[in-house]
Structure formats: structure tokens, C-alpha cells
Amino acid sequence: MTNRNLNFKHRVAVVGAGLTLFRSRMLETPQELAWLAAKQALDEAGLTLKDIDCVVIGSAPDAFDGVHMKGEYLAEGAGGIHKPTIRVFVGGATGVFVPIAAWWHVASGLCKRVLAVAEEKMSHAAKPHTQYVFRYIWDPVVEKPLNPNLIWIFAMEMHRYMHKCGVKKEDIALVSVKNKRNACGHPSAQLCMPNITVDDVLKSEVLVWPVQLLDISPTSDGAAAVVLASEEEARRITDTPVWIKGIGWTLDTTHWTNRDLAYPEYVRRAAEMAYRMAGIDNPRKQIDVAEPYDPFDYKELHHMEGLGLAKKCEAPILTREGVTQRDGDLPINPSGGLLGVGNPIAAAGLMKVAEIFWQVRGEAGERQVKKPVYTGLAQAWGDLMQAGTVIVMGI
Amino acid sequence: MRVGIVGVGWFGFQPEVVDYSFREMMFKAAQRAYEDAGGLDPRSEVDAFVSCQEDFWEGISIADEFAPDPVGGAMKSVYTVTGDGLQCVGQAYMMIRSGLFDVVVVESHGKPSDVETLNEVIFTATDPISLRPLGLENVHALAALEARAYMSKFGVAEDHLEAVVEKAHKAGVKNQRAVYASPGKSRSATPVVAEPLREADVAKFVDAAVVVVLASERVAKRYNDTPVWVDGVWWSTEFSSLEFHDWAFPLHAREAADGAYTQAKIADPYKEVDFAEVDNRYSFKELQHIEALRLAPRGTAKDLLADGAFCPGGRLPVNLSGGALAEGVPFEVHGLARLSYAVGVMRGEVKAEVDKAETAVVHSWRGIPTTTSVAAVLRI
Amino acid sequence: MSGGKPINPRGTKYEKVEFPVFEFPVVGKARYSYTTGEALGRFLAGLKEGKILGTYCAGCGRVFVPPRIYCSYCFKEVDGWLEAKDEGVVVTAVMSYISATRARLERPVAVGVIKLDVPGRQFDDHFFPGIMHYICGATEDDVKSMRIFGARVKAKWKRPEQRTGSITDIECFEVVRP
Numbered sequence: 001m002t003n004r005n006l007n008f009k010h011r012v013a014v015v016g017a018g019l020t021l022f023r024s025r026m027l028e029t030p031q032e033l034a035w036l037a038a039k040q041a042l043d044e045a046g047l048t049l050k051d052i053d054c055v056v057i058g059s060a061p062d063a064f065d066g067v068h069m070k071g072e073y074l075a076e077g078a079g080g081i082h083k084p085t086i087r088v089f090v091g092g093a094t095g096v097f098v099p100i101a102a103w104w105h106v107a108s109g110l111c112k113r114v115l116a117v118a119e120e121k122m123s124h125a126a127k128p129h130t131q132y133v134f135r136y137i138w139d140p141v142v143e144k145p146l147n148p149n150l151i152w153i154f155a156m157e158m159h160r161y162m163h164k165c166g167v168k169k170e171d172i173a174l175v176s177v178k179n180k181r182n183a184c185g186h187p188s189a190q191l192c193m194p195n196i197t198v199d200d201v202l203k204s205e206v207l208v209w210p211v212q213l214l215d216i217s218p219t220s221d222g223a224a225a226v227v228l229a230s231e232e233e234a235r236r237i238t239d240t241p242v243w244i245k246g247i248g249w250t251l252d253t254t255h256w257t258n259r260d261l262a263y264p265e266y267v268r269r270a271a272e273m274a275y276r277m278a279g280i281d282n283p284r285k286q287i288d289v290a291e292p293y294d295p296f297d298y299k300e301l302h303h304m305e306g307l308g309l310a311k312k313c314e315a316p317i318l319t320r321e322g323v324t325q326r327d328g329d330l331p332i333n334p335s336g337g338l339l340g341v342g343n344p345i346a347a348a349g350l351m352k353v354a355e356i357f358w359q360v361r362g363e364a365g366e367r368q369v370k371k372p373v374y375t376g377l378a379q380a381w382g383d384l385m386q387a388g389t390v391i392v393m394g395i
Numbered sequence: 396m397r398v399g400i401v402g403v404g405w406f407g408f409q410p411e412v413v414d415y416s417f418r419e420m421m422f423k424a425a426q427r428a429y430e431d432a433g434g435l436d437p438r439s440e441v442d443a444f445v446s447c448q449e450d451f452w453e454g455i456s457i458a459d460e461f462a463p464d465p466v467g468g469a470m471k472s473v474y475t476v477t478g479d480g481l482q483c484v485g486q487a488y489m490m491i492r493s494g495l496f497d498v499v500v501v502e503s504h505g506k507p508s509d510v511e512t513l514n515e516v517i518f519t520a521t522d523p524i525s526l527r528p529l530g531l532e533n534v535h536a537l538a539a540l541e542a543r544a545y546m547s548k549f550g551v552a553e554d555h556l557e558a559v560v561e562k563a564h565k566a567g568v569k570n571q572r573a574v575y576a577s578p579g580k581s582r583s584a585t586p587v588v589a590e591p592l593r594e595a596d597v598a599k600f601v602d603a604a605v606v607v608v609l610a611s612e613r614v615a616k617r618y619n620d621t622p623v624w625v626d627g628v629w630w631s632t633e634f635s636s637l638e639f640h641d642w643a644f645p646l647h648a649r650e651a652a653d654g655a656y657t658q659a660k661i662a663d664p665y666k667e668v669d670f671a672e673v674d675n676r677y678s679f680k681e682l683q684h685i686e687a688l689r690l691a692p693r694g695t696a697k698d699l700l701a702d703g704a705f706c707p708g709g710r711l712p713v714n715l716s717g718g719a720l721a722e723g724v725p726f727e728v729h730g731l732a733r734l735s736y737a738v739g740v741m742r743g744e745v746k747a748e749v750d751k752a753e754t755a756v757v758h759s760w761r762g763i764p765t766t767t768s769v770a771a772v773l774r775i
Numbered sequence: 776m777s778g779g780k781p782i783n784p785r786g787t788k789y790e791k792v793e794f795p796v797f798e799f800p801v802v803g804k805a806r807y808s809y810t811t812g813e814a815l816g817r818f819l820a821g822l823k824e825g826k827i828l829g830t831y832c833a834g835c836g837r838v839f840v841p842p843r844i845y846c847s848y849c850f851k852e853v854d855g856w857l858e859a860k861d862e863g864v865v866v867t868a869v870m871s872y873i874s875a876t877r878a879r880l881e882r883p884v885a886v887g888v889i890k891l892d893v894p895g896r897q898f899d900d901h902f903f904p905g906i907m908h909y910i911c912g913a914t915e916d917d918v919k920s921m922r923i924f925g926a927r928v929k930a931k932w933k934r935p936e937q938r939t940g941s942i943t944d945i946e947c948f949e950v951v952r953p
Contacts, residue, residue: 010493017780020784020785021784023786023788026786026789028786029524061456061457062477068451068516068519069449069451069520070477072520072767073520073522073635075632075635076635077635081632081634083631084629085632086476086482087476088486089457089475091457092457101486105489107493107494107495108489108490108492136450136456137455140807141815141819146942146943147875148886148907149873155871156868156888156907157867159867159868159921162921188781206870208870208871210869210919222786248472249474250471251469254461257905258839258903259901260901262900364779383459387459412810414812414813415812416814419814425850438848454805454807467847506810510805511806511807
């Protein structure tokens with residue numbers, strides 16, 4: 001990597017994006033959801049499936065859909081039949097990884113136009129509760145016999161972060177309030193809550209202390225899609241391509257009980273990789289808007305620090321000062337994020353990429369941030385609190 | 396920018412690896428691959444790692460979690476492709492050709508012996524609404540439907556399947572990791588699994604891990620004096636629903652091969668390819684795949700096979716390793732098993748009866764009930 | 776309300792099922808017997824004898840509990856085995872009010888990560904031998920006030936004849952009151 005050549009033969013742009021509604025239960029099958037999002041992205045780019053050379057699919061655990069080899073199953077709805085179709089997977093971080101993988105499909109010169117589709121249907125696994133499926137995420141030998149609930153690990157990470165940085169629950173709840181209010185501007189949103197207060201979050205059902213119901217994003221069904229194209233194609237398709245400036249991802253060790261959970265080092269490494277490629281040396285100044293992954297409210301803060309958008313332990317302060325509001329100096333999750341728009345896992349990550357695409361193009365409507373946007377960032381997180389995926393996009 | 400294979404390592408290929416977990420198998424395969432790549436240090440010299448695996452094979456949701464440590468990838472760029480190992484090679488090929496990566500490691504492991512309910516797990520890959528309510532107790536029936544369609548359309552008889560089985564066991568006995576190879580095995584003596592398929596027509600499962608190191612042309616010679624070049628690799632999914640795919644002919648294999656040949660600038664594979672390693676997890680699939688890979692006109696593989704064209708020492712040896720029928724199917728490792736064997740032959744490390752071993756095509760199919768194939772052209 | 780893009784996102788929400796749905800207990804039908812392997816096999820055998828075993832790497836000095844046969848950081852085989860003490864300190868802890876199926880528990884349970892002591896070795900916060908387990912003897916307030924962080928805990932073992940070679944051979948880690 002030290003010798004890496006950063007002068008690419010092929011620049012890659014995003015030229016269209018599409019989303020379904022995000023809801024706790026949708027009528028459509030996973031294939032149909034994928035198709036709805038893919039069609040919208042193609043329509044926005046003014047393309048048809050015939051124009052697409054390759055397809056990249058993202059979807060989180062197969063157990064949700066109850067379909068083994070879910071990529072094979074989704075190929076049809078995602079427009080991937082009779083085409084080279086691949087499914088990539090980094091747990092919850094998958095949504096942002098889909099356009100990363102699509103990037104090298106184009107940058108290699110082997111595909112000119114690529115459809116990147118992410119889908120999740122969590123409601124299938126609703127018996128007795130979606131949480132039960134998460135049990136199979138733990139180490140089968142040393143953890144699963146303890147009969148864990150997945151919220152445990154996030155609560156442990158949140159509590160460790162609170163302990164190390166001296167953060168109060170009230171400060172963390174501000175994130176949930178901001179994002180659920182922001183979501184009211186999002187046509188796909190599942191949890192628009194215009195009047196939610198910090199008090200509501202602090203009074204919501206305690207699940208695994210310090211995690212309460214309104215600290216968490218909901219379970220959702222939904223799909224998202226983006227179309228990527230080579231420079232030549234992108235210029236033919238649109239006057240306003242949004243360039244992929246940097247990609248990065250990192251996977252930390254599996255053994256999460258052996259390391260400090262207070263700081264997401266894996267996000268820092270992933271961001272460093274993307275920043276180096278994008279020529280960013282001061283993210284706090286050079287990133288105009290960011291969509292860090294927020295399945296839990298503390299994760300937005302955690303990830304801002306990992307991304308270098310705040311110093312260690314500083315994100316709660318920036319949040320309290322209003323810096324991260326839509327009209328703030330560093331708008332964070334103007335879409336409403338997973339907390340507000342919803343969390344169909346892989347689709348939620350790709351929703352963030354779509355949001356940055358629309359923010360850079362100035363097409364986010366009432367979600368459009370106040371400051372001018374030249375460069376934006378989307379990030380997702382997954383596995384056993386070990387995966388970070390980062391994409392930097394701009395004009 | 397050419398992409399070269401500079402290291403290959405494997406571990407297992409036993410019906411049941413009892414002493415080591417899948418993670419330990421990955422580690423051992425990785426150690427061997429890095430040693431083969433001139434003692435490459437994965438901690439400092441590898442830009443990214445790709446792991447090919449599926450959650451339901453592992454019995455772990457988001458099995459990606461377990462990918463980094465055993466291959467030296469902790470706190471580095473690691474991700475999973477839910478596909479055949481050769482598709483991971485395809486991803487690595489694209490990554491290196493993009494110019495952003497110089498060295499990419501591909502890993503795949505499979506431990507079928509850990510799965511207690513294989514039939515149910517495989518059947519869970521069928522459409523949940525249209526097909527799964529049938530509750531098929533024998534998934535091989537789906538392959539048998541394809542076999543019947545192919546055999547009746549192209550006049551293939553059970554004798555031809557017999558010839559494939561016989562060739563696989565005869566060739567496989569010379570392949571040190573082909574644990575199921577059993578020369579002299581009589582196909583007709585084995586019980587019927589699903590007409591027309593008998594037990595001998597169906598490859599067994601095997602535990603294995605394979606790791607492959609790929610490098611850009613610029614740095615390849617640092618790790619290996621004789622890289623095997625990947626000059627083309629492509630894949631295709633024909634249809635998600637079996638109902639709509641071509642039952643008689645694997646179009647997915649044809650599409651994958653055509654993509655790989657185009658990249659490698661191969662116009663006439665029958666003339667330009669020296670030997671092939673193709674998916675034969677069902678005996679009839681070998682004939683189908685030979686034809687799909689344009690190594691024989693449609694419907695003629697059976698006759699050319701009978702003439703000895705695809706036998707060891709023949710005009711265009713196919714599956715000198717014995718293929719999956721002799722080695723077994725290690726889930727998504729299968730494509731890397733074909734590839735690593737071909738690399739051994741091309742480097743001259745594996746003694747095989749082949750006149751010339753400069754250009755090879757390797758192929759894998761993801762098995763029932765998928766319609767996905769991947770093919771790669773290798774040159775030395 | 777004009778929300779900008781996406782314009783008119785599609786899909787159909789439904790509240791209740793008005794047509795038959797198919798139900799497949801997929802998870803129950805897919806069954807596995809995981810090979811523990813050399814590292815975790817020996818670890819589980821150790822638990823049966825009331826010992827917490829780990830491995831170490833002489834290259835970087837790291838100690839691995841739960842053990843593995845390789846050092847993830849030096850990428851080489853570990854250099855040997857050692858025994859960790861069955862006590863240590865709480866690195867992080869939470870109070871769970873729900874079960875694995877998200878049902879409300881009658882009484883909440885504390886769970887945490889325990890950094891284990893290994894005689895003759897010191898560990899910082901960045902890498903340490905540690906396992907997740909139940910913590911007993913901690914009140915809700917101990918957890919909520921974060922007093923539990925850094926608290927000393929000791930394994931409460933099942934009686935030898937009840938042990939099966941499982942992480943559950945330890946019932947919980949009990950807070951050691953000074």
C-alpha cells in the first residue's frame with residue numbers, strides 16, 4: 001500500500017440513486033424491494049437495465065430473510081440476471097461497502113455502468129423477535145451458550161465510551177432527538193418524530209442499560225440502490241455526476257473482549273485510507289456534510305470521533321453546541337439516519353450514500369444543509385463492533 | 396496491468412477435519428500460501444483480504460466476523476464475498492487492476508462436516524414462496540431434473556456418465572488430496588440417488604481451506620519467480636429461480652467463460668487452452684461444462700470423452716485432478732481447489748499427463764440450486 | 776411536504792396480514808455441530824477442571840483468552856499455553872432487562888467483560904485477556920453509577936460434577952466485596 005498509485009485510469013461517479021419506503025413491515029418480497037429501489041436509481045440516471053454491465057448486491061445476515069445464498073436469490077430483483085453479479089458482505093457495514101466494491105468494478109475498466117443494490121427484510125424473522133436471529137452472530141463456542149441478546153455488546157461499548165469520556169445519557173439522547181426530527185424531511189422515513197425531546201428518550205423502555213428503546217434504530221424492511229459509471233459514461237449521462245473521491249475499510253480483530261471499546265480504531269483506519277485517496281488531511285474542515293452510521297445514538301458520536309470529525313470525547317460537546325444540526329457548521333446525518341429513516345441494515349448504509357449524493361447535488365429538498373456542499377462522507381459499521389466502511393464523495 | 400498468482404496454500408481435503416476448527420484450518424492454509432509467496436508477511440505486505448463464504452454454511456450469522464485473524468488481516472482491509480472462491484479471485488483481479496491495490500489475499504474455507512442438516516440448508520437456498528413449500532427431502536432431485544433435460548436433448552446415456560466417473564477416479568488417484576478417488580469403482584453398482592443419478596454421479600462433501608495470494612505485475616516478482624497470470628475472470632448468474640433457467644444447458648457457465656475468454660483474448664478455446672479444471676460435482680455437469688466452456692460443440696462432449704480427448708494425456712485434459720468427484724466439494728472453496736490444482740500443474744509441481752501446460756481454464760459452479768458460474772483463464 | 780429526493784419512494788406498508796403467509800422455521804432446521812478445534816477444545820477442557828487457559832505470543836507478549844493457536848498480530852503460531860486466574864476486573868458492564876428473545880426479564884441481569892489476571896503479567900486497556908460473562912452480586916445502581924467499572928470479580932464455578940466443558944461451567948463472575 002505504501003507504493004500505491006493514486007492516479008487512477010478511471011474516475012468513478014455516482015449518477016443516480018433510489019430508495020423504497022423504509023417500514024417495519026412491507027408487503028413486497030425482498031426481490032420486489034430490490035427491484036423498486038433499482039428501478040428508481042436507473043430512472044434517475046435515465047438508464048435501463050440493458051445499460052448495466054455488472055451488479056453488486058449487499059444484504060446483511062441471510063437468516064433475516066431465511067434465504068441461504070441470499071445474493072443468488074436477490075440477483076433477479078436487483079437486475080443481476082445474465083450478468084456478472086456479486087454479493088459483498090461486511091455485516092452492518094455492508095451498505096457503504098456495496099458502492100466501494102462497485103467502485104473497483106468500474107475503476108478496473110472491466111465494467112462501465114454498475115448497479116449497486118442493498119436490501120433487507122427483517123420482518124421475516126419476526127418470530128419470536130428479530131433479536132433472536134442475532135443470537136447466531138456470537139461466537140458459537142464461548143459466547144452463544146450464555147444465551148446473549150445482541151444489544152448486550154452495544155450497551156457494553158456505549159457504557160465503556162460513557163465511562164472513558166465522561167459522557168452523560170442526556171448528551172447522547174440529543175443525537176436521537178436530532179435524527180428523529182431530521183427524518184421528518186425524508187420521504188422514506190419510518191420514524192419521523194417532530195416533537196421528540198431528550199426526556200422522551202430518557203423515559204423510554206430500558207432494554208439493556210444504558211441502552212433504552214429510543215436510543216436504538218427500529219427494525220425495518222427496505223431497499224436502496226445507486227448507479228455508478230466511468231468518467232466518460234458519467235459525463236454522457238448527467239451534467240452533475242458526483243465523484244467517488246475516496247474509499248476505505250478496516251476489520252478489527254474478531255476477539256472484541258480483548259480490546260478497548262471506547263474508541264473505534266477500525267473506523268479511524270478506514271477513514272485514513274479514504275482520506276489519503278481523496279487528498280483530505282483535515283476532515284473537520286474539508287468534509288462539508290457527513291452521514292456516520294447511527295444504529296444507536298452513541299454510535300454517531302463514536303463514529304464522528306473515529307472519522308476525525310471530532311477529537312476523542314469531543315463529539316458530545318459539538319452535538320450539544322448545535323454544530324451537527326442541519327444548519328450547523330458540520331451537519332451530521334441530515335437524512336435522519338438510521339434512528340429516523342429506519343434501519344433495513346444494508347439498505348440503511350446505502351441510504352446514507354444516496355443522501356450524500358443528493359446533498360452534493362443540492363437535491364435534498366428540505367433536508368438540504370445550509371452550508372454549501374462540495375465534499376461529503378458516508379460511513380457504516382458492523383460485525384462484532386469491528387468493521388468500518390467509509391466513502392468520500394464530492395463534485 | 397497483469398495480475399499474477401504468487402502464492403497458493405491449502406489445508407484439509409479430508410471428509411472430516413476433527414482436530415482443527417475452521418479458523419485453524421484457515422490459519423494453516425494461509426501459512427502455507429504465504430510461505431509459497433516467498434515468505435510474504437501478511438501484516439505489512441498485503442493491501443486487502445477477501446474471504447469467500449456463506450452464513451448458512453458456517454452456521455454463524457455474519458460469519459465475516461471471523462475472517463480477519465486467521466489470515467493475518469486483523470485491523471486491515473478484509474471483506475467477504477458470498478460466493479465461490481473464484482469469484483473472490485475475480486474481485487481481487489478487479490481491485491488490483493484498479494491500481495489501488497498491489498497485493499490481495501483470497502481465502503475460502505468450508506467445513507461441511509459441521510453441518511448436521513445439509514439437505515435442509517441447501518434447500519433453504521430455493522425460493523421461499525414458489526419452491527420451498529415442496530419440502531424436497533432430496534435436493535439432488537433438482538440436479539437430476541437438469542441431468543434428464545440435458546441427456547434427453549443431447550442423447551447422453553448413462554454409459555457416458557459412467558465414463559466421466561471412471562475418468563475422475565482414475566485421474567484422482569494420482570492427486571494426493573483426492574480422498575474419494577477410488578479407481579475401479581463401478582457406477583452401476585451404486586444405488587440410485589435420483590434418476591438418472593446414482594451415488595457415484597454425485598460428489599461428496601469435504602472439509603478444506605485454500606488461500607491464494609495475488610499481486611500486480613509490478614510487484615509479483617518480489618514474491619515468486621514464476622507467477623501464474625490471471626488473464627481473465629468472469630462470472631454470471633443466469634436466473635434466481637430455477638423455473639426460468641435453461642434446464643438442459645448451463646448458460647451461466649457459457650456467459651462466464653465468454654467473459655473470461657474475451658479478457659484473455661482467446662478466440663478458439665478448443666485450440667488455445669491446454670487443459671481445464673471444471674466443475675463436476677455431478678458427473679453430467681462435467682460434460683455440460685466442457686461444452687459451455689466451448690471446449691467441445693454442444694452435445695459432443697460425450698463422444699470426445701469416449702475418444703479420450705479429455706483424459707489424462709489426451710488432446711485437452713479435463714480434470715486431471717479428478718475434480719470434485721474425486722476431491723469432494725468443500726463448499727465455496729471449490730473454485731480455489733480447481734485453481735490451486737491448475738497452478739500446481741502449470742508450475743510443474745504436480746506431475747500430470749499433459750503435453751503443454753501454458754494456458755488453462757478453470758471453472759466452478761455454485762451448485763444446486765444456483766445458476767451461477769465463474770471461469771478464469773490462467774497463463775504461465 | 777416537499778422532501779427533496781427520493782421523490783415518491785415506493786413500497787407498500789402493511790399492518791396486518793390479509794392473505795396466507797408461509798412460515799418456515801429456518802433457523803431450527805439448520806443445525807450444526809461446531810468443531811471447537813485445538814485452541815477452544817483445550818479451553819473448554821480446562822473449564823471442566825476449573826481452569827481458565829490461554830495462549831501467549833512471545834513475539835509481542837500478548838496473552839489470548841479465549842485462546843487461539845495463532846497470534847493475530849505477528850501472524851505465527853502461539854508460543855505456548857498459560858493459566859489465567861479466575862479473577863480480574865470489570866472493564867465494562869451493563870444491566871440487561873430483556874432475554875435473548877427480547878422478552879422482559881423478571882429480574883435484570885448484569886453482564887460484562889472481565890479483564891483476567893495473569894500472574895507476572897501486566898495489561899493495559901488496549902489489549903488484554905478478557906471474556907464476556909454474567910456478573911453476580913452487582914446491584915442495578917452499581918451498574919448505572921458505573922461503580923462496577925474496575926471492580927474486582929471472581930469466578931463462581933459450578934460444582935465439578937456439574938461441569939460439562941462449557942463457558943457455562945462458570946455460573947458468573949461474583950463481585951469481591953472488600
